[in-house]
Amino acid sequence: MPTLRSSRVTTVLAAASLAVCAVARPLAAQAAPFGGKTAGHERLDGFLPLHHDARTGKVLLELPGDSTRALLLTTLATGLGSNPVGLDRGMSGENYVVRFDRSGEKVLAVLENWQYRSSDTANAAHQRSVAEAFPPSIVAALPLVGTEGGRLLVDATDFFVRDWMDVPRTLERAGQGSYAVARDRSGINRALTRNFPRNTEVDINLTFASGGRPGPIVERITPDGRAFTLREHLSLVALPDGAYRPREWDPRVGYFGIRFHDFAQPIQRPLQQAWIGRHRLLRGPDGRIANPIVYYVDPGIPEPVKTATMQGVKWWEEAFDKAGLTGGFRVEWLPAGADPMDARYNVVQWENRNERGWSVGGSLGDPRTGEILKAMARMDSHRARTDYNLYAGLMGAEAAAADTAFVLSRVRQVSAHEVGHTLGLGHNYIASTYERGSVMDYPAPRVRLTPAGEIDISQAYDVGPGEYDVWAIRWGYGIFPAASEKDSLRAIVREGLQKGFLYLSDGDARPEFASDPRVNLWDDAATPEEFWRHQTGVRRVAMARFGERVVRPGDPLALLQERFAPVYFMHRFALNSLAKTIGGMEYASAMRGDGQQATRAVAADRQRRALALLVGGLRPRELAIPDTVRALLGPNASAVTPDVELFRSRTRPTFDALGAARTLAQMTIDATLQRERAARLVQQHAFDPRQLSLAEAIDSIAAGTRWPTGAASTTTASAEQAMRFVAQRALLDRLIALAADSDAAPEVRAMAELKLGELGAAAGRAARGLPNGGRIEARAHYRSLATDAEQWLTSREAPKPSPALVAPPGDPFGQP
Template structure:
């Protein structure tokens, strides 16, 4: 078969066509592609194209691990939704991988590793668990081993998941609008060890919720700013320190599949900054490189000085650990960026309502080394403490200046809060077993005293220095031992010495559980004994209510604002009541290790539990809950423009002040702890093993103090009837609660039978129409237990945070 001339010519031209096609597909040089653009040199060089609004990134470190951190420098201003100014987001080790024309940003799975020199063993683990490709770029230009990619879409994504945060708060379904989003150049910068990008992102919706409406100028278009940081990973000069559950540190953990079978496969290391002594053998030495924090220059005075003072308390702990000038706090220079990884920050954050403060960190996920500490302090918190002081002191006497003690108390709290949140960024967890200022990592309630004359004294409301536990924690995390020291043994000895001084650690899970059992681990309590402190706090509350008058608000303030001041005073005992409840069905315990000679568990004796129950029953007595007429008469409906808010008492009376609703929410709060299903089940179980308080003791005394108590008159009688219905509600709920043990439900059912018998008998005898209606209503309710829903009772106005919050929050 012969070829035609046409086919022969085609065959001869094919190589030339292929060569021409390859030439046509060759990437341009980076210099030619970026001609006319502004270059930013640094960790990852990048270019800004003013004509197109694009950012072009030079990827000159292929297959090179670095840290990628997203954050939120421009927030929404709502505590309920979150999305605060300065909020840190995800932190991930990533690397760029080139696959043909694609550049993939890959996140390895560091939760599962094989720490070994055997590459095949390491590969087996790597291939057993998924990785994540965070983004795919296209190579647009190249010079040598460096490629250029268009990073614009990556930088304009919702990396912080603002859409998800708003959706989870049931505040609408938002979408990112690319036409209203752009690179934010003032915060897009480059440095030798970190590259910083920032974007303005606009989210749109047709169904924005009321919370969004309260903080955004337009719910249909919510504009935030998000930040991206590419950060060089620390060098190998950091040595991870093993975690100990008794030491109270955050940290990292991972599974090391190269671990011998007879050892624990999960490895845990604490989070801490790198800090070395210049002379590890010296008792006192300067640091090779001190830890420096910066206070937000946007915080006003006198708050800024209080933030500086409180944060500097930590230097006491570092000095106690043998460091000199190793910890400093300064004001952020005007030229610095708070989101720059080089600056440890204490940031002053504004919201529309008071809310949590928190301490977060940028951490090396490989080792636990803290690269950047970042504290966010809610600006309205100081005003909440000032409000409490106004309620306690009734300070506004005509013709007299404001009481300076109020501002002193509010600033004292800010100092303590600054120290507390900074402690989290040092790696230290909450310690709720540290009353009487043993740790700034506890949550402090204002320590209010009655002086010898019986007057309220707030001069020592909060601590003024670092605590002894904090010094021990810093020594554990940051002590630099001389070469040759058995570090594990030395650290164990440190903790043993602390225990000998009464310094122990109990953290969030134990303290926050509403059915909790630890007798000293509580949020916002004081004193060494929760029951004694509750009785003392009730006396302070009583005195403050006796003094309550129009002098609790400034001259010419609307009288209806007295309710704002009354709320924290009426509920002044709420946290101490929660603390005392944990003694009922309580058990002492520690995070003991085998062989450390600590107490493991010990159920509280019956007398201690009964004393706590007696105090708790006082909190639901009509004497405590009934507001006097002179206070009720002072509070009119809200003045125009003020409106109602969740910070006020609940109401069932429309516009008028409702003292019964205030009493109901407080009594319900107490009963929710006394008859919590976990506590009830524990009382049954402990009672079967020890001579201690039983669930029957609780129910019998509750019924005696409410249903079977002497009948009262007036408003106190209405509080009494209300309490009886609440006791009935909680007992019916416990009897039906499948989370409670069978016997706990049986005891609750028996208590209901007792109430039924009593109510039936009283209904036949009474001539009081109102009381009979109450009894008949209770009997009718017991016939329909499925309709009882304790969650539908009135809730207390929010109390937390009066001072600090969840892991790393206040």
């Protein structure tokens, strides 16, 4: 998963990438410059010389003139260790162009505003008009300590020792209390403050102290939640030269990048322009790549994951070679003594957290051009364990070699995926429709049933880059003469479209209202229907075989709950993709003349088949948990598994089988009758009466859950009937939610109310029709449904039924 800012990397500093740190020298051995103002300081020569006073902790910065410009890159060197909070080791911050301007007896640190600009370099007046319309940010006034030969010496201590990552606001958003920097416990970390010919690296220890009660996560993770210390890191980097040529973003190829307003654009063009983020790559006179992109893998990753990580990152060596950029990408181990925060290193780091979380591909770059300067891929240490849980739930826990192979194949894939982000590539969630087309998709493991009914994981994860990845690297990193570059890029796009290389990303897949059934996270088939059949078939077999074999001998049986969750909810991603078929619309990032159809409504017969599959998933046998499994799911699972990974329960300490079934039923019905999805059903049917209507969808779910049409006849309790009650309750609650939703389309609310009236009346008749000697549970159930429906219809007051329990985390490697 990428960081929220653009994912990018650099080779600008490649010539100095292994340069030895300049020797620090006490000035006592030299003639003290600046009139002796640096006497007793330790001098660190390099791009912008530093003078450190170990006694006071002050850092003086030497500037070459009255106005000095550089890139300022910010990173979080150490983490809080909590995925929900999100302050991770190696997290990339912002990138700026900073200008140090003398103003009397101080020097102002100015962050230039490159979000608004004029590309008309011939019209200085127009450039001035833009510059004066949008303000820069002056973030510090550095006292001028001395001058010598045109050079300035400033006290930069306060500029460096500040919270550049906005830690307190992150903690506040996560509900972790109020914190502020404690200056008396903060200062320069000399050991990792270094200087090199083109980059100055400053490391800072920042202690954050609570102004009130510490947040529960901080209190749990830290020795004393009232204060904790993080390291932030600043890199001052020489501005890259003007030889880099930005590349315009194309919505049909999945790259991150920078966006800005260019007020010099002609009126026929949009003000907002976009350039992709990418490394600089050059050919030498001999035609070979002159500055290969080099990545460094953290040797602190434990084996065998470390070797698998290296192997996965190397997939990009293959991708660049196949893209005609032979030798353009290389991966090595991080040298001993190197600081991963150093701007000269593109790093793949190990991310330890208190709980499982995302792996992230982030980077820092030049905000003027989109050129990537430093890559930072962070690999979550829990991922292998989470993948193992799925393996054990499906296959059992006895085969050590097979489970390790399964997990490491996933490690390779995710390592390549995150490094892809740092190369500038975004998620491509439609690539699974053209046979594992890209490592930038989120792949579910390929799990199938053999003709004999056995679970087959032999092709769980793919090996190597996909065809789309090679094509995207050709487009993004291909080196062309300036005169023919645009034509070459258009030809590459045309070739990709002819091969069926489509690109749709997070905004197309993640929202609850997403409409294109081809665009999904964690899928593995050409169509949602095919994926559903594979997943539900494997799920049935795995549930039937689930038992003690999924934990190793001597391990607590309480682990069974953690292993059962991914099995019971195994088809949840197939469910999400199938639900997008309902009221669905396929679309493309079409451009005039490229032959793509902009939109296409999903055919009516396909929508009805998808609805039938979803309704089939509400059958009692699909919701129920086998007795053999329930008997094994004992109390105290939280003693060995974090609560978030477990099923919730209203029957504590016992396992809540009805609660789990209700969670799944609600998940299914809420996805099928999602608010915007329901509105699309209304609209599609209005313009084409052959299409599936909202009324038909609701009626189909009611029929599939055996909603009573007259007096209920059930007189004896049964597990099957309990499952039907669970699904019926889920349907009624969803209709109430739609009717009460002021953001829903009025036509949706009207239909929800109509169906509430019909189903509520039917439930009332069923309750009244049961004889006194009949099943009391059925009378209670149907009376409750009827009462809740009536409450809304008569008073417009939404009842407050018990909600479905929260499911364990959906994304296999994320958080809820």
